[in-house]
Amino acid sequence: MKIVYNGEMDERQGKAVLGETIPAILESDPDAIYLDADLMSCIGTLKYGQQHKDRAIDCGIAEANMAGVAAGLAMAGFKPIIHSFGIFASRRCFDQIFLSGGYAKNDITVLGSDPGVTAAMNGGTHMPFEDVALYRVIPGSTVLEPSDPTCLISLLKQCVNHPGIKYLRVGRKSMARIYADGSELPIGKATVLRDGTDAVIFAAGIMVHEALQAAASLEKQGISAAVVDCYSIKPLDAEIVIAMAKKTGAAVVAENANRHGGLYSAVLEVLAENCPVPAANVSVEDEFGEVGTQGYLQQRFGLTAEHIEAQVKAVIARK
Amino acid sequence: MDQQEVKALKALAVRIRLATVEAIHSIGSGHLGGALSIGDVLAVLYGREMNIRVDDPTWPERDKLVVSKGHAGPGVYGTLAVKGYFPYEELKTLNKNGTRLPSHCDRNKTPGIDVTTGSLGQGTSQACGLALGDRLKGRKDRVFLIVGDGEMDEGQCWEAFSFAAAHKLSNLVVLIDWNKKQLDGMCDDILPMGSFKEKMEAFGFDTVQINGNDVEAIAAALERTRQGGDKPYAIVLDTVKGAGIEEVANTVMNHSMPVNDEKYEKWTGELKKELAELEG
Numbered sequence: 001m002k003i004v005y006n007g008e009m010d011e012r013q014g015k016a017v018l019g020e021t022i023p024a025i026l027e028s029d030p031d032a033i034y035l036d037a038d039l040m041s042c043i044g045t046l047k048y049g050q051q052h053k054d055r056a057i058d059c060g061i062a063e064a065n066m067a068g069v070a071a072g073l074a075m076a077g078f079k080p081i082i083h084s085f086g087i088f089a090s091r092r093c094f095d096q097i098f099l100s101g102g103y104a105k106n107d108i109t110v111l112g113s114d115p116g117v118t119a120a121m122n123g124g125t126h127m128p129f130e131d132v133a134l135y136r137v138i139p140g141s142t143v144l145e146p147s148d149p150t151c152l153i154s155l156l157k158q159c160v161n162h163p164g165i166k167y168l169r170v171g172r173k174s175m176a177r178i179y180a181d182g183s184e185l186p187i188g189k190a191t192v193l194r195d196g197t198d199a200v201i202f203a204a205g206i207m208v209h210e211a212l213q214a215a216a217s218l219e220k221q222g223i224s225a226a227v228v229d230c231y232s233i234k235p236l237d238a239e240i241v242i243a244m245a246k247k248t249g250a251a252v253v254a255e256n257a258n259r260h261g262g263l264y265s266a267v268l269e270v271l272a273e274n275c276p277v278p279a280a281n282v283s284v285e286d287e288f289g290e291v292g293t294q295g296y297l298q299q300r301f302g303l304t305a306e307h308i309e310a311q312v313k314a315v316i317a318r319k
Numbered sequence: 320m321d322q323q324e325v326k327a328l329k330a331l332a333v334r335i336r337l338a339t340v341e342a343i344h345s346i347g348s349g350h351l352g353g354a355l356s357i358g359d360v361l362a363v364l365y366g367r368e369m370n371i372r373v374d375d376p377t378w379p380e381r382d383k384l385v386v387s388k389g390h391a392g393p394g395v396y397g398t399l400a401v402k403g404y405f406p407y408e409e410l411k412t413l414n415k416n417g418t419r420l421p422s423h424c425d426r427n428k429t430p431g432i433d434v435t436t437g438s439l440g441q442g443t444s445q446a447c448g449l450a451l452g453d454r455l456k457g458r459k460d461r462v463f464l465i466v467g468d469g470e471m472d473e474g475q476c477w478e479a480f481s482f483a484a485a486h487k488l489s490n491l492v493v494l495i496d497w498n499k500k501q502l503d504g505m506c507d508d509i510l511p512m513g514s515f516k517e518k519m520e521a522f523g524f525d526t527v528q529i530n531g532n533d534v535e536a537i538a539a540a541l542e543r544t545r546q547g548g549d550k551p552y553a554i555v556l557d558t559v560k561g562a563g564i565e566e567v568a569n570t571v572m573n574h575s576m577p578v579n580d581e582k583y584e585k586w587t588g589e590l591k592k593e594l595a596e597l598e599g
């Protein structure tokens with residue numbers, strides 16, 4: 001793994017990465033099988049799907065059925081990967097994922113696209129702020145949120161052979177470039193992207209880029225903030241969380257999700273039991289989503305580098 | 320229905336399509352195909368069939384419309400703007416930051432929108448609840464439910480239809496927009512549904528199938544549903560996705576489409592010409 005972040009966007013969009021990686025997985029593993037619910041066009045897999053109808057199955061607009069079918073395919077010896085928008089891949093089929101999947105020990109990889117405010121133009125009905133919380137409470141589940149295309153590829157490939165229910169929260173648009181091509185980001189680990197001494201920012205997904213921007217700006221003001229990429233929200237890398245909290249003595253968590261039940265909750269659980277330090281969040285404050293550009297929504301819900309900066313200063317003041 | 324009324328309904332359908340294109344052009348792209356396919360049924364509902372008060376959008380006794388295929392929001396907003404529920408100019412705020420016109424129908428944001436939809440399937444059960452609730456409250460109104468043919472993949476639709484028949488919701492009219500396409504392509508290539516007419520009949524609905532882009536046929540079919548009885552009604556609307564604008568109708572993947580300045584000029588020009596002929 002090598003960090004190459006310089007503030008620029010990766011030229012590969014999430015959609016294109018999924019459109020390449022899913023077929024590549026299917027081609028390399030005959031037991032892998034991919035199911036979608038009428039949204040293949042949205043993640044670049046439609047062409048492959050139309051040419052390989054036995055490997056890539058369009059289930060129609062029936063997410064609950066798709067999840068149950070995936071459980072059956074798992075029993076029959078397959079490794080199902082299913083996709084829908086994050087809202088439908090979580091809320092719409094939660095009971096089927098929970099029981100037919102998790103409880104019955106039928107392993108399924110779930111891709112939920114358009115996390116949080118990245119659902120932008122599709123609006124409030126399509127904006128998942130709660131998917132992380134829902135998937136975290138399935139026993140034995142794995143919840144992942146890649147911060148860049150390389151991280152996405154690495155995690156998706158691991159998911160296929162990882163036990164249990166795996167939820168991968170994945171953007172379809174541009175993301176920052178954080179890791180060198182080919183880097184491996186192991187499930188269960190976190191990456192210290194930037195070291196620091198005054199506070200640590202734990203972030204996931206699009207908030208990693210915001211956190212790095214915030215840390216750069218804070219440095220100019222004489223504040224040393226560390227940044228940790230918590231792409232593995234569950235299992236969370238408790239070792240790094242504890243070490244960085246102890247080292248800096250103050251923590252901020254930045255997530256593109258509701259403050260309840262997501263990464264903030266996960267980090268606080270570790271801190272409370274091991275090394276309570278002043279902590280604060282940059283999250284959506286218990287609200288539903290709405291329509292608008294991603295930039296507007298990040299302002300509207302307080303998910304920008306400036307919001308992170310303010311919270312870092314606030315936690316340091318509470319030390 | 321006299322020919323003058325038919326002409327007026329046709330003109331309203333064109334005005335609705337003009338308004339729909341106006342709204343989607345303002346943001347650059349959107350769910351054009353499925354908004355256009357229901358242009359004619361919206362015209363007959365709002366121009367003739369529904370008992371509504373534009374100046375009192377929450378009047379409890381009004382007929383209600385549930386657009387369960389909530390992504391057709393721009394088509395419904397176009398209709399509401401033409402009817403005067405809000406200023407026509409507001410169509411240009413579609414999907415803009417802070418708008419009252421989000422991409423999917425939202426009862427708490429838009430005057431005249433009765434039910435929040437966007438997660439396909441969910442409007443069907445809400446429509447049943449509304450129809451049952453209004454009946455229990457002694458109201459005489461009816462509930463119209465527009466469902467997409469792709470949307471019919473959702474099991475919830477069929478749970479709702481079983482409920483509607485069990486409770487003899489004859490104040491419910493289900494309008495199925497059978498435009499043959501969903502997001503990834505043709506419905507028959509993804510999840511063939513067979514005959515909606517036979518399925519709805521088997522589920523206990525009084526069902527007819529008509530040309531869903533013909534205002535006269537729609538008006539006649541809706542008139543039939545006024546008679547009450549002990550069955551809910553279903554009308555299978557045989558439509559074209561993108562109906563009313565030739566180039567859109569002829570585009571294979573027309574679920575979500577860009578409307579740039581050039582297309583806007585071309586399509587609104589065609590529609591205005593059609594309107595002038597009808598109203599000429």
Ligand SMILES: Cc1ncc(C[n+]2csc(CCOP(=O)(O)OP(=O)(O)O)c2C)c(N)n1
Pocket residue numbers: 037038039061088092352353354356388390437438439440466467468469470471496498500501502560574
């Ligand atoms: C539960 C759910 N799953 C997926 C989607 C995404 N989606 C929006 S429109 C659409 C296709 C709808 O097809 P159809 O019902 O036929 O609508 P129309 O052709 O009238 O546009 C899909 C899959 C959704 N809105 N809701």
Ligand SMILES: [Mg+2]
Pocket residue numbers: 353467468469470496497498499500501560
């Ligand atoms: Mg359709």
